[in-house]
Structures are given as structure tokens and as C-alpha cells.
Amino acid sequence: MINRFIVPPMAFNKLSVLMVVAVFFRNSVSADPDLLQDVCVADLTSTIKVNGYPCKEPFTPDDFFFAGLSAPGVINTSMGSVVTPASVQKLPGLNALGISMARIDYTGGGLNPPHLHPRASELAYVLEGELEMGFLTTKDVLISKVMKKGELFVFPKGLVHYQKNNQKDPAALLVAFNSQFPGTQPIAPTLFGATPPVPDMVLSMAFQVDQTVITNIRGKFVKK
Numbered sequence: 001m002i003n004r005f006i007v008p009p010m011a012f013n014k015l016s017v018l019m020v021v022a023v024f025f026r027n028s029v030s031a032d033p034d035l036l037q038d039v040c041v042a043d044l045t046s047t048i049k050v051n052g053y054p055c056k057e058p059f060t061p062d063d064f065f066f067a068g069l070s071a072p073g074v075i076n077t078s079m080g081s082v083v084t085p086a087s088v089q090k091l092p093g094l095n096a097l098g099i100s101m102a103r104i105d106y107t108g109g110g111l112n113p114p115h116l117h118p119r120a121s122e123l124a125y126v127l128e129g130e131l132e133m134g135f136l137t138t139k140d141v142l143i144s145k146v147m148k149k150g151e152l153f154v155f156p157k158g159l160v161h162y163q164k165n166n167q168k169d170p171a172a173l174l175v176a177f178n179s180q181f182p183g184t185q186p187i188a189p190t191l192f193g194a195t196p197p198v199p200d201m202v203l204s205m206a207f208q209v210d211q212t213v214i215t216n217i218r219g220k221f222v223k224k
Contacts, residue, residue, distance in 0.1 A: 032098035032119075032179050042088050042095035052180065053088065053095050064093035069103040072172060080110025080165070088180040100180050104173040106131070106165040112173075113186060114162045120182030122155040122175050124163070129171025135161035160187060193221035 033051065041063045043056035066086050073082035086101040088094045100120075104112055106129070124133060126147050133153045134144030146166075147153050155161040157178075165171040191198055197218065204211045 033096065034098075035096040039093065040096040042092040044089065044092060053092075055095070056092075059093070064091070066091040069101065069174065072105045072170075073103065075105055075107050075110070079113055080107040081105065081112045081163075083112070083184075087182075094180045097180060098178060100177045100182060102175050102177075103127075104163065104175065106163070106171040106173075108165060108168040108170060110165045110171070112163040113188060114160050115184055115186040116158055116160050117155075117177065117179075117182040117184055118158055120177035120179035121157040122161075122177055122182070124153045124155065125174045125176075126151050127172040127174050129165060129169055130167050131171050131173060132164045132166055133161070135159045188217075189221050192218045193223060195223070197222075 037055075039059070040052075040055040041057075041059040042053035044053060046054045046056075048054050068084050068090060069086055073084040075082045082105050084103045084105075086094075086103075088100065091100075094100055106112070124147075126149050128149055130146060130148050132144060132146050133155075134142055135155050136142055136159060138159070145153060163173060191203060192214075200211045200214045200218075203214045207214070
């Protein structure tokens, strides 16, 4: 005789309810919380700590306006790139809307170094030039492609990614996020410029190099 596992009707109903709740809960926390009113303009001066910013009143049309992405940013970094964010700190009307943008400008050969956004996926649109874009899966597979003006590339939430201008001419990128404040965690500065510092032994073992190499690299990232 073949033994068969039979789910009692009551247990099946409970299981169905649990599955529906699990799907609903997963979807409800997959991005920023939904807005429960028409607008909630961020009060950037408030000291109250909430998941986002408290609402302020009165507000003005300027709270919903930002012109910072209309012109290239000033590039004065060693990487040859600069990010101009249009997040809730720059555009208070974004508060609780679950969206934001940024502009990234590159010199010839410029790099937006490996980093991740813990709270958002990213959609990138090439404004000018040509850019190599890539991200790494959790199975250490590199997904990369050279993108030209007018083309789109997407970076999944929380995965390490980069953009590189391999040409001599400048390039520019416009990116959109499904979070009002996606957060940016650069890999190298996080590991080598943290306060207090990550122990040399930890980094030495992780990168399989001598501690003197770690000390040398750390000197390039420690904030002065």
C-alpha cells in the first residue's frame, strides 16, 4: 500500500491563508511604505526620528522642484566622476513617495566605483557618451554591457555594481531609484575607511594578502 499525505480541509485553509499573508507581506515591504495622504513634504529641520521625515506645513511649490540635474556636476574626484542626487534631502516633496533620481557625470576614463544601494533597484539611462555598466550576482557572475546614448540598463537592489567611461570624451548618466533615499555604500571606502577601522587581520584574510598591503591601501581611504 502506498502511503499518501492528506492535508485536512481545515489545515489546507490555514495554509492558504498563511500563503496569501506571506505574499501580501512580501509585497508590502519590497519598497518604501505607501503614502497615506496627498503629500508629506519633508521637514528637514525636524529632530524627530521616523522612517523618513515628518511632514511639514505649510509647504510651497519649491518643495516639489529641483533643477540640480539640468547641468553637469563639477568633477573634482580622483575617480573622474561626480554624483548629483535628487533625493529627499534635495527635493522635500519626494518624502514618502518611494522614488528619487540622480545624475552622474564622467570625465574621459572616469569611473563610478563598485558600490551598492541597500534600499533600491536602479534604472540607468545614458544621457551622453558611452559607458560600460556591470553588476555582480550573489553567485559571483558579472553581468555587463557597453551602453550608448539613449539606452537603458538596470541594477537589481542590493547588488554590487559600477559604471566606467572607457572613452576619451565625457559621458553622463541619469538614474532612477524606487526609494526616496536609496543609500549608497561604496565598497572600498566602506572596508578601508570605516570608523573604527575594520581590523587589518580581517581584511588581510579576506583579500588573501599581507597586512602591509592592507595598511598601504587603508592610507588612501582614511578620512583626514
